[in-house]
Amino acid sequence: MTSSSTVRVPPLFRRRRSGTKSPWARGTTAKGPAPRCRPTVYVGPVTSGTSSYDVVVVGGGHNALVAAAYLARAGLSVVVLERLGHTGGAAVSVEPFAGQPARLSRYSYLVSLMPEQLMADLALDVRLASRTTASYTPWTRGDRTGGLLVERPEGDATRASFRELTGGDEEYAAWQEFYAEVGRLAEVVAPTLMQPLPLERDLRALVDQRTWTDVVEEPLGRAIRDRFTDDTVRGVVATDALIGTFASMDDPSLIQNRCFLYHLVGNATGEWRVPVGGMGAVTDALAKAAVGAGAEIVTGAGVSAITPGPDGAEVTWHDGTRQHSVTGRRVLSGVAPWVLRILLGEGEDASTKPAGSQLKINFLLDRLPALRSGADPAVAFAGTLHLAEDYSQLEQAYAAAAAGAVPDPVPGEVYCHSLTDPSILGDRAGSAHTLTYFGLHTPAGLFDADPGAKDVAVQRALASIDAVLAEPLADCLATDGDGRPCIEAKIPQDVERDLAMPGGHIFHGDLEWPWAPNRSRLDTPAQQWGVQTAHDAVLLCGSGARRGGAVSGLGGHNAAQAVLAEL
Template structure:
């Protein structure tokens, strides 16, 4: 498909959810906008697919829940998207001294949550500590969340509005220090720690604090940190964004793999290939939704293997004929409705990190599972009521484990299944649906698969380590791009993807902020 013109106000490189958000805002402001997407469809990591032949179930293949997307952004763009709350926040099976149980955290928390803590720990002390800690985290979230769609605040301005203890615990010192000082139970500590490790390979005492930043982003969405279910799957979110961008007048080209961005005095030229020949267009501004590491290649700087990000996750999608029973005896529709933690005691997380850091696949494998179809049966099509999806997300599985080591992939999948089976009263294999060819309905993705499918370097789901969502006190904030945290080394090129400050996860925040910076300049 040919572009409608040779010159645009803005060319957006990448048709993921952030690129579409940028396009929608810019086109609504009356600018001419071209979106170039390498794949044959928009959406990037936020897509729904039917991976299993013979079954109409549409699974969220990569990203699968929404927390950080601001409700203000959804209202701005009139998105026809519904996000549903989960009745269970988390369930963590445990086995101690011959007893099988589970730590239940309801949403909202009630007496059953307190009783669950008491059954595990023998008193109310740990639950009181839990409520105190997360109450302070909520106060921090309510300060930070409203700033995410505004120019970057300075660190000192945020800090002045936050209680000193929670600032020290989350921002100043490694998160492990706070977890170990505030909680005593190994399982409770692990539940707290997991939000710091999603897509992030780090020890909880890592002095870089990358784990702290991951933790913060997982708990500040809309000031509540609630992770909600997109009705219709993740594809419904980006489909709505694509409609909003197109309705505003943005031009969207798929199968348009960008090969070069050439900045000039008054803008930049973007070159892409449409499958038949090379094309190009000029723009006053180019917004990049690709990872910064990839952007440097497009700008002609070449590959730098030493700075390439490294993802850390194992994603497995399942289709089940029925939910399995658990050893604890809990109703599966309660346990699987939220995040079900597996082999994620604090000591297990530490041991798994040490194993992976030494080049071994962790055993037991820490991870968590969740059943989308309990909250949204519409994704099952005509199998609603007779099937269920299950999503597994494994942590401490860095890309390096799988480099030139094909057995490691199979070993990681087997150990993930073993961790699941360890809490079940029946093997998961007995519940798996079969596709048209008789194969179990199981699809696994390691970081290398994500890099191949989505061009995310190293399979890093955040495009690189997350930054704090504020500017350092001595930061230069002279230009709109700097003020919004989307600057590059070239004035005409801005970051609009997960690699921008305040990027990461399915939020649209980076797309919004890049659009605001561009509008301030044009």
């Protein structure tokens, strides 16, 4: 979408009240500058009176926009209320470095779970590009240095890379067998994600018992240790269970298993693709689809209360100058369930507040650095480059963080999106590259306990990158217009401050299985689609819905289907 098709809204109004203790209370806006996002088409803002709509959507993240688009296309009147001055939530592109034209995906950065059917339904003008490398993992064994390369699709170089690391073909055969089984599980689960919730027993009957046991019933660590012998290979498998999830691989809660499944099930392939133009291109397209269908989007609208009634619910919001109210036959909540309870008047319960676990660092480089292994940087950085993520290192890092210490080394992963999509570099395409680092086992509690822990974590992340390079990363960093290195780091507290996402938890809370337990009540459309709350007129449409999480749009799609079945 180009700026020539854009209708600008007024700047974000910042409402500040004395006594406000959190960015969720009384609809206040988060502190800090609004990101320099790509422009989006908006309608609004509403300026006076009490209005009535079929559906009021609270929050303007990608799921909210999906819901608004589906509902407006079905002929319902829809308004979206977003407290920031732009839509997109965590799926936005920004130019964070003054004087540099690079547009970086500030928070969310890859797309896997968004169904191709959803994109077709909404006629989204979005292209998702495949990465030629799935992953590259530098390793050192005694005086040997190399890298485990997994191609996309896997070929002879992948087999040779496993053989170089492990000395034979057995580990690669185990890898192929395991992921073939997981792929068959994904083929069963993926088609259900845009349908009413299946019961667990119905899916279990379609999946090999060994696979179901390994992924669903027992801690994933057992299966990884039983199936693989190499510490590095084990770690590469385990990392998909730990993105934004603080857990041991043997955690009896199985939150690591649920995270693993979500990272492998998207479109039945589990492929993580790069949105061309950055994450902001996805939400730009969704906002355009919603507005084009007739939905209204109001920015700078800080919602302070949701009051359910016998025939719907009233939503109270503030534009920075005055208070407004709007009623809806249904209200969809795109905010985290923990925040929704506050808006419903239940208060803040610190004991149930989610806690995120990630360290996100964006870099802009003048050039890609050379690797000690001698691998071509254009190959190694094109996919997911694993750092300090051997299985034993992951478990040691978890133990350190659980004891209150920043892990050393911090396990993490690096992605170079500009190798797949140079358009995000603007006029620096060909003379620069972006890098995105995502650190594991950095829970919010570490940074609450020690204000200096963020600097420590960032330095240890940089050290883990330098450990596999033939030159310091600092030598490759670009500088902004003020001469400062182009580095932007975000911990859970930053995500909470910027997005009012409680605890900085990127999934709005622990992920749930994408099916219904066998004894579930599935009497209402909201229950059948996994979007119910304690109030009939209020439904979940965000990442906190069952089958929410990641940039998928599933929460929005499923809430819309429940509304259409009810109204």
